[in-house]
Amino acid sequence: MRPEGTRLLPWFIGVIDLVMITAATAMAIRFRLTLPIFTTSGDVLENTVLASGFFVATWIVMLSIFGTYERHVFGAGTEEFKLVVNASFFTAALVATMAFLMQYPLSRGFFVLLFPIGVLLLLIGRLISRRIIQRLRSAGHFNEKVILVGTPGYIGEIHTVLARESWLGYSVMGCLVPSDYAGLARTSTGLEVLGHSEDVRAVVDELSPDIVFFTAGAVSSSTALRRLAWELEDHANVQIIVAPNVTDVSSERVRIRPVAGLPLMHLGRSRSQLATNDAKRVFDVVGALTILALVWPLLAFLMIWIKRHDGGPALFRQTRVGREGVEFTCLKLRSMSVDAEQRLAELDPRSDHVLFKSTTDPRVTRPGRFIRRFSLDELPQLWNVVRGEMSLVGPRPPLPSEVEKYEDDMLRRLNVLPGMTGLWQVSGRSDLSWEDTVRLDLYYVDNWSMVQDLLILARTVTAVLASRGAY
Incomplete structure (x- = not known):
């Protein structure tokens, strides 16, 4: 049930x-x-x-x-x-x-x-x-029990996504693989193999899942898939989901068109060009100027506090890479000591990816800890938005040293203006791995929409107030 x-x-x-x-x-x-x-x-x-x-x-x-x-x-x-x-x-x-x-x-x-x-x-x-x-x-409520069916490789990809995005409400019970993989007890992601693809009906009868999730390689032909669906017809409460070999594509770019009994999937082109249109630019300018008009007293107070704390400059200027690889000066409220760059060698940066941000960085000043907690250090970037160097929403603005380490896929992040906030910001910020940051940025670039921008801005407010991943 x-x-x-x-x-x-x-x-x-x-x-x-x-x-x-x-x-x-x-x-x-x-x-x-x-x-x-x-x-x-x-x-x-x-x-x-x-x-x-x-x-x-x-x-x-x-x-x-x-x-x-x-x-x-x-x-x-x-x-x-x-x-x-x-x-x-x-x-x-x-x-x-x-x-x-x-x-x-x-x-x-x-x-x-x-x-x-x-x-x-x-x-x-x-x-x-x-x-x-x-x-x-x-928290584990309202979850639906899922059985994955397919080859171990594709099952691993789907299982990783469902485990990472627990808020989707899918609880994976195990998987079924083709008989070619006889003897396999667990997938590379640790998921238990419950049997073979041909055993779908028996496993459903025994475990009563809510969803049977067919991934690529689950069956040898469309006829076999149709027959398996027929076998599950009398289980009225069991949903059947078929995952094509397509990931990180928004529903707005997908069109299903039945032709001669074949449900053909049409994928729209990447929307990265739409993310640079005039409407988004007007929205950015109006939004940035409006926010500046509202927060300038707070911004002035923070600049005075930073200046009086150690006598250093209130603003921190750093070269970042923008759209199409054009470098620009990114503005932030200074949250570290004046000699932060010289003291970088004292730290032990992580070597697993190009990003580095420590939860106990000794270079962060007292005002810096406060403004970082609520991302107030990024308020001056509103001026970068007005100048057309950044957008309110977009991929994270990278350093030139980071771009040098980019692989070919990662360079697509430079197809649009970097943003003050983005999917990376509302999904955990510094708590994310480098791979997740890249994945989210690439998803944004390829699947841009104004509705998505508005949702990201709304989620940014709650992410900042909750201080998720901010340090």
């Missing part, structure tokens, strides 16, 4: 949506009656209160019809947010059309206020619920 808690997730999300839509309706009514831009109230209160129940119910129904309560959209990806926005726009169009056809005296001010407020609150509610679900899954 599927975990009972997993079945309750759509109801949990539905309750949050109901609360958010109700709150949006109440706020829209109040603002319509109190904001000075609306001159008369008339019978607005009476008409809107009578219609508000219909609005709320219609909105919830549209969210359901658009598939926002399907379990597969919870917890990861941007599909959930896109469905919520699409369902909300459709609801707005439907309400407006019905009010016109029925000649109902609906307040235009209330209508204009309701849907922007409602969409914003719905997205906030979904972000909160997603964070709750991810934390619960990381």
Whole structure:
């Protein structure tokens, strides 16, 4: 049986949506009656209160019809947010059309206020619920039991991802491999081999998993896969997932097109060129100037504190490599002693990758520990963003010495502007291995979207406040 808690997730999300839509309706009514831009109230209160129940119910129904309560959209990806926005726009169009056809005296001010407020609150509610679900899954709740089927190499890749991203909620029980690997007890990642691919039905009967995950090499032909799926038909609670030999590709770049009974997968081109478009540049400039206008008193205070602490410069200037290998001067608040570069030889840097950051670096000053804890040392980089040398969101800006050690794949990080924050920042920062940092940056470059940038910025706030991986 599927975990009972997993079945309750759509109801949990539905309750949050109901609360958010109700709150949006109440706020829209109040603002319509109190904001000075609306001159008369008339019978607005009476008409809107009578219609508000219909609005709320219609909105919830549209969210359901658009598939926002399907379990597969919870917890990861941007599909959930896109469905919520699409369902909300459709609801707005439907309400407006019905009010016109029925000649109902609906307040235009209330209508204009309701849907922007409602969409914003719905997205906030979904972000909160997603964070709750991810934390619960990381703690071992709401997890789904998974059996992997395929060759040991591909199983190892999938197992590594599922183990690393525990918030996805997949608990791997073991794996099945082709009979060619008879005698294999465990994969290279330590996963127990439960039997052969041909034993899927028997293993499912015995262990009752929630998901059977077919990776590349699981079967010899599409006919064999179809027959295995037939064997599992009477297990209504068992999902079948087929993982193609494609990783780190976002859903926005994938299109499934059935042709003559073949589900052909079309992969869109890398979106690295889109990440340098004018819309992103305008967003960066406006965002950076807005943040600077808000934080300049804090920035001035921190610069004075750093200057008075040891008499050294408040800003630390360092050469970094930007888009297409162009070097620029990256600005940061100085968090280390003035002679930090000379004292580098005293430390014992890790040799496993080109990054080095110590949790007990003696060169970090007292103000430096504070500003590093909350990433305040990066605030001056807002000026780099205004100057067009960096973006608000992008790969980590590397040092020239790091770029010299790049392999060919890593050079793709230089196809876009480096960012003040990015997937590496919201996924653990200095706690990440070098391989994970590269993987996340390459994923960002190839799968850029404005929605993803907005989500990264939202997650950056929580990552900074929680000080995850910051030292």
